[in-house]
Amino acid sequence: MSIRHHIGDDTLMAYVNGTLVEPLSVVVATHLAICPRCRKSVALMEDLAGLLLMEAETAPLSPAEEAMADIIPSSASPDPGNDDQPLIKPDYSNTGVPMPLAERMPATLDDIPWRTLIPGISHYPLPKSGSQKNKGTLRLLKIAPGKTMPEHSHTGQELTLILRGSYIDDLGRFQTGDIADLDSETLHQPVADTAEDCICLIATDAPLKFSGFFSRLLQPVFGI
Amino acid sequence: MTSPGGIRQDRTGARALPDDLDRDLTAVGLDQDATAFRRLFANLAPRLKFFLIKGGMIESAAEDVMQETMMKVWRKAEMFDSSKASASTWIYTIARNVKIDRLRKEHRPEPDPEDPCFVAEDPETGEQAVSRKQDRERIQKAMALLPPEQMTIIKMSFFEERSHGEIAEMLEIPLGTVKSRIRLAFGKIRAELEDL
Numbered sequence: 001m002s003i004r005h006h007i008g009d010d011t012l013m014a015y016v017n018g019t020l021v022e023p024l025s026v027v028v029a030t031h032l033a034i035c036p037r038c039r040k041s042v043a044l045m046e047d048l049a050g051l052l053l054m055e056a057e058t059a060p061l062s063p064a065e066e067a068m069a070d071i072i073p074s075s076a077s078p079d080p081g082n083d084d085q086p087l088i089k090p091d092y093s094n095t096g097v098p099m100p101l102a103e104r105m106p107a108t109l110d111d112i113p114w115r116t117l118i119p120g121i122s123h124y125p126l127p128k129s130g131s132q133k134n135k136g137t138l139r140l141l142k143i144a145p146g147k148t149m150p151e152h153s154h155t156g157q158e159l160t161l162i163l164r165g166s167y168i169d170d171l172g173r174f175q176t177g178d179i180a181d182l183d184s185e186t187l188h189q190p191v192a193d194t195a196e197d198c199i200c201l202i203a204t205d206a207p208l209k210f211s212g213f214f215s216r217l218l219q220p221v222f223g224i
Numbered sequence: 225m226t227s228p229g230g231i232r233q234d235r236t237g238a239r240a241l242p243d244d245l246d247r248d249l250t251a252v253g254l255d256q257d258a259t260a261f262r263r264l265f266a267n268l269a270p271r272l273k274f275f276l277i278k279g280g281m282i283e284s285a286a287e288d289v290m291q292e293t294m295m296k297v298w299r300k301a302e303m304f305d306s307s308k309a310s311a312s313t314w315i316y317t318i319a320r321n322v323k324i325d326r327l328r329k330e331h332r333p334e335p336d337p338e339d340p341c342f343v344a345e346d347p348e349t350g351e352q353a354v355s356r357k358q359d360r361e362r363i364q365k366a367m368a369l370l371p372p373e374q375m376t377i378i379k380m381s382f383f384e385e386r387s388h389g390e391i392a393e394m395l396e397i398p399l400g401t402v403k404s405r406i407r408l409a410f411g412k413i414r415a416e417l418e419d420l
Contacts, residue, residue, distance in 0.1 A: 008403070008407060009406055009407045009409075009410040009411075010388060010402070010403035010404075010406040010407055013378075013381055013406055013410075014381075014387065014388060016320075016382075017320070017381050017382055017385050018320050018323065018324045018332065018385060019381075019385060019386070019387035019388075022328070022330060022333070025332065025333045026333045028333070029333035029334050029335050030333075030335075032334075032335040033335035033336065033339060033341060033342050033343070034341065034342070034343040035343070036343065036344070036345035036346070039335070039345075040345075041410070043309070044363070044410075044413070044414070044417075045382075045410075046309070046313050046316060046317055047309075047310065047313050047359065047360065047363055048363060048367065048378070048382065048413075049313070049316045049320075049382040050309075050310055050311075050312035050313030050314070050315070050316040051312065051360065051363060051364060051367070052379065052382050052383050053268075053271060053272070053275055053312050053315070053316050053319075054242060054245070054271070054312045056271040056274050056275050056278075056383070057271070057274050058270030058271055058273075058274055059270055059271075059273040059274035059277055059286075060270070061269060061270055061273065062287070065269065065273075065287060065290070065291065068265070068269070068291055068294060069261070069262045069265035069266065069269070070258075070262070072261065072265075072294060072295055072298045073256070073258035073261050073262075073298060074258070076295055076298055076299055077299070078256055078298070078299050078300075078301065078302060096341070097341060098335065098336075098339055098341035098342060099335065099336040099339045099341070099342075100333040100334065100335075100336070102339070102341070183399075183400070183403070
């Protein structure tokens with residue numbers, strides 16, 4: 001896989017400092033799983049944050065906090081296990097897409113219970129987790145060969161990761177593994193340009209804005 | 225203009241030496257060295273607490289996150305590999321994840337290197353096999369060359385953990401300007417790092 005479109009540094013930085021909403025972070029992390037170049041950028045940004053931490057001022061510690069320096073080594077036993085991951089080993093076999101997308105998929109890409117939006121275009125909303133459930137959307141979108149997404153722009157940010165097939169729009173050709181990192185100034189109209197369905201993972205932090213009259217009628221249908 | 229704050233250049237005497245931190249964290253991982261842990265704690269716990277309060281947490285929450293982070297540092301130190309990351313970077317990422325878990329009640333989405341779909345890096349070219357220490361020095365040098373308006377935004381992002389939207393509001397500049405300054409800054413840092 002040769003990835004030509006990467007995540008913007010501004011988006012990566014929001015992912016690194018933890019301010020990116022969860023749906024966008026899922027798309028970022030899924031792309032990172034297949035893109036060593038973007039992982040290198042993340043490592044650079046984390047190094048930078050670590051340097052800033054070392055140069056930080058100090059806040060006074062209470063006596064109880066000071067005591068933790070002695071209490072921790074005498075009371076806690078080392079446990080190198082990674083408790084950021086679930087205890088049960090994740091099942092990698094069933095979806096054919098990278099984590100963390102895989103754990104949010106109900107089935108493989110071939111068996112998604114697609115819901116038709118308009119002829120040739122269907123979607124499947126993915127569940128969100130955590131306390132930010134109202135922030136942003138995460139969905140799979142399938143565009144049939146030759147079909148065009150209605151022209152739209154965004155009120156916020158939209159991140160699209162191509163999982164299968166490809167599309168073309170004003171910004172270029174996007175193939176499997178590529179990311180389109182779009183903000184509110186971009187107006188685009190993707191067309192699936194091969195004989196294969198184009199399947200994407202799309203996250204937004206705010207609703208899309210459709211531009212044409214008929215497209216505007218779709219707004220409530222897409223609800224995105 | 226809001227002060228980016230958080231970094232005082234006048235107290236360099238109190239600053240932790242990166243190599244000492246790496247050595248101490250390695251000792252904690254290999255030998256459960258309690259003395260090395262105490263040194264790490266003395267050096268980093270007050271900075272972490274400051275960093276978390278600066279990032280908008282109330283003091284009691286910052287204390288909790290700091291303590292949970294230091295607890296994890298002790299328990300997970302065996303996983304630290306000084307050839308892959310420096311101690312400050314490793315501890316930063318732990319603190320950030322503890323904070324996200326608490327604030328949002330969710331795990332931060334991250335790639336999983338054990339995943340069969342994970343694409344590993346090409347076998348390292350000679351050029352990339354630079355020591356962590358050199359890397360750190362070069363990043364510091366590159367940061368020092370950034371124009372103040374770009375550095376301000378980077379500090380606000382990492383230090384105060386502000387979102388791009390918050391930064392735009394605080395500095396009274398358009399969101400697009402915040403984003404483009406970030407892109408420019410990292411473009412420069414990368415160019416500086418590649419320019420050996």
